Amino acid sequence: MDGVHDMGGRQGFGRVRHKPKAETFHAPWEKRVNALYSLAVKHGIYNMDEYRHAIERMEPRHYLSASYYERSLTSLATLCIEKGVFTQDELERRAGGTVPLSLPAAPGRPNVATRQKYKIGDRVRVRTEHVPGHVRAPGYIRGKTGIVVDITPAYPFPDAHAHGIHAEDEPTYDVRFRTEELWPGSADRAEVHVGVFESYLEPAA
Amino acid sequence: MPDTGHRQQETAPVERRIDAIEAIFEARGMNARAAIEEFEHTIEEKWLPENGARVVAKAWTDPAFKKRLMENGRAAVGELGLTMPPHHRHLIVKENTATLQNVICCTLCSCTAFTIIGLPPDWYKELEYRARVVRQSRTVLKEMGLDLPESVDIRVWDTTADTRYMILPERPARTAGWSEEQLAAIVTKDAMIGVARLA
Numbered sequence: 001m002d003g004v005h006d007m008g009g010r011q012g013f014g015r016v017r018h019k020p021k022a023e024t025f026h027a028p029w030e031k032r033v034n035a036l037y038s039l040a041v042k043h044g045i046y047n048m049d050e051y052r053h054a055i056e057r058m059e060p061r062h063y064l065s066a067s068y069y070e071r072s073l074t075s076l077a078t079l080c081i082e083k084g085v086f087t088q089d090e091l092e093r094r095a096g097g098t099v100p101l102s103l104p105a106a107p108g109r110p111n112v113a114t115r116q117k118y119k120i121g122d123r124v125r126v127r128t129e130h131v132p133g134h135v136r137a138p139g140y141i142r143g144k145t146g147i148v149v150d151i152t153p154a155y156p157f158p159d160a161h162a163h164g165i166h167a168e169d170e171p172t173y174d175v176r177f178r179t180e181e182l183w184p185g186s187a188d189r190a191e192v193h194v195g196v197f198e199s200y201l202e203p204a205a
Numbered sequence: 206m207p208d209t210g211h212r213q214q215e216t217a218p219v220e221r222r223i224d225a226i227e228a229i230f231e232a233r234g235m236n237a238r239a240a241i242e243e244f245e246h247t248i249e250e251k252w253l254p255e256n257g258a259r260v261v262a263k264a265w266t267d268p269a270f271k272k273r274l275m276e277n278g279r280a281a282v283g284e285l286g287l288t289m290p291p292h293h294r295h296l297i298v299k300e301n302t303a304t305l306q307n308v309i310c311c312t313l314c315s316c317t318a319f320t321i322i323g324l325p326p327d328w329y330k331e332l333e334y335r336a337r338v339v340r341q342s343r344t345v346l347k348e349m350g351l352d353l354p355e356s357v358d359i360r361v362w363d364t365t366a367d368t369r370y371m372i373l374p375e376r377p378a379r380t381a382g383w384s385e386e387q388l389a390a391i392v393t394k395d396a397m398i399g400v401a402r403l404a
Binding site for chain 1: 323331335338
């Protein structure tokens with residue numbers, strides 16, 4: 001989905017608030033969120049693709065204003081309700097207030113039937129597709145051409161795996177793009193490499 | 206405002222929300238409390254940048270290990286007793302040189318090889334880094350204190366699949382003859398993300 005989570009290349013953001021040896025956590029509750037969303041994965045309540053997609057499904061204003069761990073927490077709460085571990089009513093009763101949840105999912109999709117294999121050095125184009133559900137091709141490479149520089153072992157296709165649809169494993173390709181092609185005349189000169197699932201690609205001349 | 210007959214409820218603070226989930230998990234027999242204690246132990250004792258620092262120091266001093274690391278990162282870090290979660294099926298190591306700076310990011314969420322380089326720092330997960338580093342890499346690195354000359358090329362690696370990346374920093378010239386332990390002590394998480402160079 002073309003959600004606000006798809007941040008790569010968006011303009012208008014200020015400086016990175018960086019300091020050396022920066023912390024990961026800033027409050028004890030954040031560690032509990034991390035521990036419990038991992039516990040839910042261990043119990044098979046959801047997989048990591050469902051977890052990521054439930055974050056993407058957050059209401060956009062909530063997504064942008066929430067901290068990283070509030071986003072994790074919202075995904076955990078939403079999926080536990082959707083999977084029937086508890087009800088929204090039980091959660092809010094125990095929490096003593098309302099709990100903001102993610103919005104419902106659009107349908108997912110199976111692996112693309114016409115996908116094909118590539119080898120290192122092949123020129124590939126990212127298919128111009130607008131997928132309503134989970135997708136791991138960032139918007140900034142859509143329709144763009146790059147070169148395969150590496151092939152990595154197969155993973156479950158996330159567009160299916162995030163939606164409870166049978167997901168066949170498929171390879172991902174490290175594809176090299178040039179910023180001049182991604183954002184002509186409007187980017188620092190660099191190469192950007194993206195791990196792209198086979199279903200997202202088509203051959204380029 | 207029309208009176209709907211319902212009492213308007215306040216949004217529960219984040220702490221109360223996770224309290225509620227913890228209590229429900231505990232009531233369902235999922236041992237939430239034990240899982241939290243185990244997690245706190247793991248992040249303090251196991252998922253540390255010192256792991257990656259050991260890998261880097263060994264790669265700097267043992268060419269045969271470095272070759273194996275570059276060919277199959279997951280297997281090579283396993284030689285040092287380091288593991289990755291099952292869904293991280295591949296570790297790719299990219300080497301920085303005098304003329305090349307590799308940098309990692311995750312524009313869609315905040316994926317990292319956290320068992321090797323440590324959990325991601327706060328700024329890595331923030332919107333500014335995710336939005337800007339792919340498009341304004343040289344500018345962002347300069348703002349973060351790494352002012353690279355134009356002669357250094359930049360390669361950004363966006364972690365969009367479950368393959369994980371780590372950067373092998375360039376070894377500082379002043380460290381000739383140092384032991385692996387001495388070398389590991391100067392390797393930082395930022396250098397393994399690629400936003401810093403080691404002096």
